[in-house]
Amino acid sequence: MKDSSKIIYPARQPLTGEIQVPGDKSISHRAVMLGAIAKGTTRIQNFLMGGDCLSTIDCFRRLGVQIDVNAAEGQVAVHGKGMHGLGVYPGAGNAQKTGGPDGDLKEAVLDTGNSGTTTRLISGILAGQDFPSLLSGDVSLNTRPMNRILEPLTQMGAHIRSVHGNGCAPLSIRPGQLHGIHSRTKVASAQVKSAILLAGLFADSPTSVTEPSLSRDHTELMLRGFGADVSSIINEDGTATASIRPCRELYAQDIVVPGDISSAAYCIAAALIVPGSSLLIRNVGINPTRAGFLSVCRDMGGDITLLNERTTGGEPSADLLVRHSSLHGVTIEGSLIPTLIDELPMAAVLAAFAEGTTVIRDAAELKVKESDRIVTVTENLLAMGGDVTPTADGMIIRGGSPLHGAVIDSHLDHRIAMSFAVAALAADGESRISGANCVDISFPGFYDYFN
Numbered sequence: 501m502k503d504s505s506k507i508i509y510p511a512r513q514p515l516t517g518e519i520q521v522p523g524d525k526s527i528s529h530r531a532v533m534l535g536a537i538a539k540g541t542t543r544i545q546n547f548l549m550g551g552d553c554l555s556t557i558d559c560f561r562r563l564g565v566q567i568d569v570n571a572a573e574g575q576v577a578v579h580g581k582g583m584h585g586l587g588v589y590p591g592a593g594n595a596q597k598t599g600g601p602d603g604d605l606k607e608a609v610l611d612t613g614n615s616g617t618t619t620r621l622i623s624g625i626l627a628g629q630d631f632p633s634l635l636s637g638d639v640s641l642n643t644r645p646m647n648r649i650l651e652p653l654t655q656m657g658a659h660i661r662s663v664h665g666n667g668c669a670p671l672s673i674r675p676g677q678l679h680g681i682h683s684r685t686k687v688a689s690a691q692v693k694s695a696i697l698l699a700g701l702f703a704d705s706p707t708s709v710t711e712p713s714l715s716r717d718h719t720e721l722m723l724r725g726f727g728a729d730v731s732s733i734i735n736e737d738g739t740a741t742a743s744i745r746p747c748r749e750l751y752a753q754d755i756v757v758p759g760d761i762s763s764a765a766y767c768i769a770a771a772l773i774v775p776g777s778s779l780l781i782r783n784v785g786i787n788p789t790r791a792g793f794l795s796v797c798r799d800m801g802g803d804i805t806l807l808n809e810r811t812t813g814g815e816p817s818a819d820l821l822v823r824h825s826s827l828h829g830v831t832i833e834g835s836l837i838p839t840l841i842d843e844l845p846m847a848a849v850l851a852a853f854a855e856g857t858t859v860i861r862d863a864a865e866l867k868v869k870e871s872d873r874i875v876t877v878t879e880n881l882l883a884m885g886g887d888v889t890p891t892a893d894g895m896i897i898r899g900g901s902p903l904h905g906a907v908i909d910s911h912l913d914h915r916i917a918m919s920f921a922v923a924a925l926a927a928d929g930e931s932r933i934s935g936a937n938c939v940d941i942s943f944p945g946f947y948d949y950f951n
């Protein structure tokens with residue numbers, strides 16, 4: 501990704517009016533993936549044209565799926581190949597000889613870019629194919645932990661390994677007969693759960709995954725919509741189990757992607773901290789497994805009203821009316837964490853504008869995202885004059901003193917760039933954000949919204 505920097509000036513006026521944020525990243529990824537292995541054409545509206553979802557499209561095109569993109573209209577048509585129709589397409593520049601004992605067998609060579617979701621979910625699908633593949637991403641992606649999918653997929657009979665033996669991508673996947681398992685995950689991760697469920701489609705017996713608490717359930721909801729036999733329960737001890745039966749065929753769907761609550765979080769936070777603001781954010785996904793940021797903002801004293809609540813394709817959404825509010829510190833922990841994992845950098849920044857202390861704990865997962873977000877949030881908050889102490893699984897933020905403009909290092913992590921762009925709106929003096937273009941990964945046009 502090319503380096504770029506951006507100067508952000510404090511907001512000179514309240515944020516008012518109506519906006520709509522781009523489509524949900526998690527749902528956009530899944531719509532392409534399930535569309536690719538379904539029978540028929542899946543038509544997607546309000547697809548997120550961000551770098552990560554474009555990586556998913558690119559991977560499936562390289563597996564022979566015709567995908568038509570109308571970027572201006574946010575529309576994507578995925579011409580599904582069915583459960584067993586993916587393949588290696590020499591000539592698309594993606595096939596190479598494996599050079600291994602399987603001699604001439606061609607492998608699909610796929611670039612998953614900066615996207616953990618693409619890498620982990622597609623691995624579940626590729627584990628069930630009859631051709632080999634090689635997955636690799638950018639420098640950040642190739643340092644992220646993959647043993648969390650390698651272990652359960654191997655247990656299912658997949659032939660998947662980390663090429664350099666370091667538990668990270670590149671990943672090499674060879675054909676293998678998959679069997680159903682019951683997997684217990686250590687962390688509540690929708691990516692791990694989804695990789696196992698997607699592999700379960702291709703197994704010869706049912707598969708289930710129990711996670712410590714419920715992570716985002718878009719895969720389960722969408723799989724059901726495509727005709728798979730999926731069930732989910734919350735167990736008495738608070739753990740969550742999702743189960744899937746092997747599947748012969750998935751059927752194409754029309755999908756309308758709601759606005760991404762993870763992107764809306766920056767607009768919500770900006771409206772809460774810039775004095776006089778009153779912002780209406782239309783069409784935001786509020787699936788309870790994603791809406792933790794809304795609860796936290798409200799607990800902090802944030803004035804947020806939900807209007808026009810509705811459900812499309814099993815996914816609830818609403819319009820959010822957000823008004824400037826005086827905030828106070830809170831504790832963010834436990835089963836709430838997976839419901840706002842990507843919004844924690846923004847929540848930490850918000851905490852710096854809140855009176856009193858905010859404690860974020862049980863969030864060690866922050867360390868294995870696009871950057872170590874405990875480190876990168878702490879470093880940048882300190883640069884702005886904030887009072888923050890990093891901990892092993894979170895941060896303690898003592899808020900209420902004014903932040904000042906600073907040089908912010910995004911570490912090419914889109915969530916860090918956006919969280920600190922918002923901080924800069926309510927700080928004294930100008931800020932400079934390095935690697936500012938990385939916002940295109942999940943929120944193309946982010947800076948224009950604030951202009």
Ligand SMILES: O=C(O)C1=C[C@@H](OP(=O)(O)O)[C@@H](O)[C@H](O)C1
Binds near residue numbers: 690
């Ligand atoms: O399944 C998904 O779409 C995602 C799950 C989360 O990751 P984990 O499953 O690793 O927590 C999240 O951080 C990521 O941005 C998107």
Ligand SMILES: C=C(OP(=O)(O)O)C(=O)O
Binds near residue numbers: 552617869
């Ligand atoms: C962690 C993120 O995404 P991914 O894991 O898909 O790279 C994110 O969007 O904040």
